[in-house]
Amino acid sequence: MAADLTLERIHWQVYCLPLRAPFRTAHGLLSTRWGAIVEVSSAGGSLQGYGELAPLPPFSPALSSVLAALPALVKSLERTSLGEALALLQEQQEAGCLPAPATFALEVALLDLRARALGQGLLAPYARQAVPVNAVIGASKPDEAAEAARQAVAAGFRCLKLKLSGDEQQDGERLAAVRASVGGAIALRLDANASWSLAQAERLLRAYAPYDIAYVEQPLAADDLEELRQLRRRSPIPIAADESLSGLESARQLLQLEAADVLILKPQFLGGLRPTLQIIEEAATRGVTCVLTSALETGIGICATLHLAAAHPALTQAAGLATLSLLRADLLSEPLTYNDGQLQLPPGPGLGVRPDRAALARYSSSAL
Ligand SMILES: O=C(O)CCC(=O)c1ccccc1C(=O)O
Ligand SMILES: [Mg+2]
Structure with a gap:
């Protein structure tokens, strides 16, 4: 069963992507987007799931503080079952212990892994395609x-x-x-x-x-x-x-x-x-x-x-x-x-999309 899958490894890659042109809003001018792609792997590494955190003050805490919350969160989830990991994440989210973008990224990655294991869409059934x-x-x-x-x-x-x-x-x-x-x-x-x-x-x-x-x-x-x-x-x-x-x-x-x-x-x-x-x-x-x-x-x-x-x-x-x-x-x-x-909606199990390794490597950043 998908809920019994054991999580082996959770890691993330920070990216830095320029906008095509600076984007003006009443909050100011945005010219670069920073975030991270999170990857969770099942034991044996046969299945992966992906999520993304992309903080943006004032809508969320800054990237540095979201990344600072990840090591402890990841440690609490690694080597648990997928079912336990989702329950733990929900508990910490409800207790207000986690920055929103970190919860979003991990939740999506875990749901992606589960849906891929089950061979179904991330949130099936769908009202529209x-x-x-x-x-x-x-x-x-x-x-x-x-x-x-x-x-x-x-x-x-x-x-x-x-x-x-x-x-x-x-x-x-x-x-x-x-x-x-x-x-x-x-x-x-x-x-x-x-x-x-x-x-x-x-x-x-x-x-x-x-x-x-x-x-x-x-x-x-x-x-x-x-x-x-x-x-x-x-x-x-x-x-x-x-x-x-x-x-x-x-x-x-x-x-x-x-x-x-x-x-x-x-x-x-x-x-x-x-x-x-x-x-x-x-x-x-x-x-x-x-x-x-x-x-x-x-x-x-x-x-x-x-x-x-x-x-x-x-x-x-x-x-x-x-x-x-x-x-x-x-x-x-x-x-x-x-x-x-x-x-x-892309066809295929889970999210239906995956990161491109070459693109991720090209825009990866170690600045944080
Ligand atoms: O709603 C859209 O079409 C695009 C998303 C968007 O505008 C947005 C994106 C990031 C942060 C804030 C906002 C916003 O709605 O103010
Ligand atoms: Mg708005």
Whole structure:
């Protein structure tokens, strides 16, 4: 049985991947993505499972502190059975002892190993074999953003997410330019990345409402849920919480306060697929929409989130999983495929993808 498999070795390789072009959000400019690919092997080394940690302050602790937690965690899991390892990981995650990206990486790697042993998909059965995704447009100059939006629509995307910079004038011009360039039939989402005050948000959301916005992510600072609740009651545009969600407890507070119309869920920053699934279930009972997104991981992390997006019947909205093209390269042996604004679930057991050793070696880093 898969649960009886013994884990022999758990190791990780840190990577450093440049972005194709620096990516601007209200949190600043991102030009390099750091993370690590985790590999777990069964006794005898016949089976492997893979996961990815890709921390990103302020959404998570920094890479150095996530890596610092790994040796003790790995020591507690090595040479246990797969079933025990998953239970131990869950225990430590629930006790709040582990940084979220470390739990996500280990959980996915263990589930990948188990699903490969069973010859089934990571989270089978699936509600869909392809997941609609939004293209993401950085907070670049209005004409550049409009051109990027046009290209995304030409590539088949029906939903775009536009990053705001916090510069009010440019944000307004960028939004007008993007809406004009794509026409009325394309869904538009905005992401303010926690950059507005309550008064500013009320004013800007009224100004942006005529552009037909599906929702705005995180208009206000992460920790003031009461203000978010007030804004939601007055806003002509639906409100999504992103930075305000740090795990199950914060999700429960948001649901309790009815502070958001939409929850943006990043398993990388929520401590894995299991707590994310719990949030999806609790949100569904209250009629709150959930949208899964990447944390700008490489293909391993994106693919894990894709499996959850494909598996759960409630996740019908476009997911934020079209971020691989922001990176200069991926680390997969076979690329993930985007077709007509949808990301295909790869066939094959487990994640259905593996890291490419040569690519991993090329972008590996020993700087940490
Ligand atoms: O949602 C998407 O389309 C892409 C993912 C994304 O924007 C993101 C990625 C990493 C960290 C934060 C965010 C964000 O939504 O603010
Ligand atoms: Mg966001």
